[in-house]
Amino acid sequence: MTAKVTVNDVERVAELAHLELTPDESAHMLTDLNAILDYVAELNELDTAGVAPLAQVSELGSFVSAPRPDLSAPSLDRAAVMPQAPESDGAFFKVPKVIER
């Protein structure tokens, strides 16, 4: 957990996140990520063997959930939603070509 992040790591993670960083941005992110990851390494001090991960506090005793019945119902009108798209024909979103030739 104390592994140092390299420029290659930053570039790989940026690619996973669909972020294209300039070399200057990459350099800054490298410094910041290493500082932050050094700091979060403090968690290694804690023995968490056998502790179940808590993803949502609603897993704790004091919460009652009330999921809605799984029924189909009208949603937002397409005519209200599609005009928000940068490019659409009213029924479909238009995007640049998917496969480069």
Added chain:
Amino acid sequence: MRLASETNTVENFVQKPKTLAALRVEIAEGRTTAADLAAGYYQRIEKINPRLNVYLSLTKERALEQAAHIDALAAKGDPLPPLAGIPVGIKDVLVMKGAPATAASKILKGYRPPYDATAVTRLEAAGAVLLGKINCDEFAMGSSNENSAYGPVRNPVDTERVPGGSSGGSAAAVAANMAVATLGTDTGGSIRQPASFCGVVGVLPTYGRVSRYGLIAFASSLDRVGPFAGNVRDAATLLGVIAGHDAHDATSSPAPVEDYAAESDKPVEGLKIGVPDEYFAEGLDTEVRAAIQKGIDALQAAGCTVKRVSLPHTKYAIPTYYLVATAEASANLARFDGVRYGYRSPASDTLSAMYSHSRDEGFGAEVKRRILLGTYALSAGYYDAYYLKAQQVRRLLAEEFLRAFADVDAIVTPTSPMPAFKLGEKSGDPLAMYLADIYTVTASLAGLCGVTVPCGATSAGLPVGMQVLGAHFRESTAFRVARAVETAMNG
């Protein structure tokens, strides 16, 4: 040698809003109208917004229509809804139909959502007049409001200082009387800390108490919607309006909504108040410590039993929070890709290039930093070491609080280790900025409710806020305690 700050007068825009009760009487008796009230607020906004940068957009047409509706009710002598004619501002991460929703990010430029957030719908149904959309840190990521793509908000108490964040604009709006009340959101302290910095009341409801429908998500297991107001009772009234189950949010709770305002009137005598050692350790500003101690003494004088408690995992809260929150953010913010709404980078010849150009040009530095950190923590080979580990520590932190609340009714702490800092003071050092959230992220991770209540000031006149934490769904108790502090400390 004299410093510039000693010779200059501090520019101050503080003005306390009238109470809900006072405004209600004025409207019911015809001494003012909702329309006049709204017009007065728009005038003040026009005058001081250029200096404070609180509002990003105004929703005048909608506000005046609602005001006319309220005035028609009042003219007929019909019963008025609880927030009749009350001018309220909305943090710009909550959507209002047809109004710009920017999340203070360039990537949502031009987006006008086709629906209302549930909290917005409920405020309006209760008679509130919604003035406009309020500035914040981009996607609610920040503790100073300096991460907005539309420029920082300035603190009405001292314009050289930050209002806190991420709901800095919502806190500043109430402090400067640019709204009677506002909505903000709190993921790691984003309501409580700016309330503290600006000297107003801010409420963190229990996770699930207020629907998140229509909130632009940051970290879904932590995000809460809550009110700011000029006093505790009014904040309690607002929470009562927006709280409750919503079929649009499966995590919203069916637990009954109490009459929080009436509950806040009850005396605190006999309540057990916990004071955790870990929140008064190294790093706490001495003037903040002294102000909070006065608040604790006041609670004791009001008949509370004050008890030391220990929350030894507190020091692990910041690393835990920044792993959990960024992991969730990296997933939530994947939806901003230039396809369905907002900004698309113009010149990209493939879909993949369009995604990454749009995101790179649309997101600010802090948002990118958190997406990268979160993506890293979730990526193959690191998931167990970072994300899973953080979730395990999250359970330890939550269980530690539950044990403490078995012995006490409320826990009181400083909201922030320091008063409002200067613009630019921490913006170059992300880690230093994160560390300032030490007293607020714990309740976020544990899902607890809390109230920040003004509790004195430093010698320079900067507000100090006390954080009153309650167990899950015990908002009523937190409001009672906050009310007692307010009465004792602020007259």
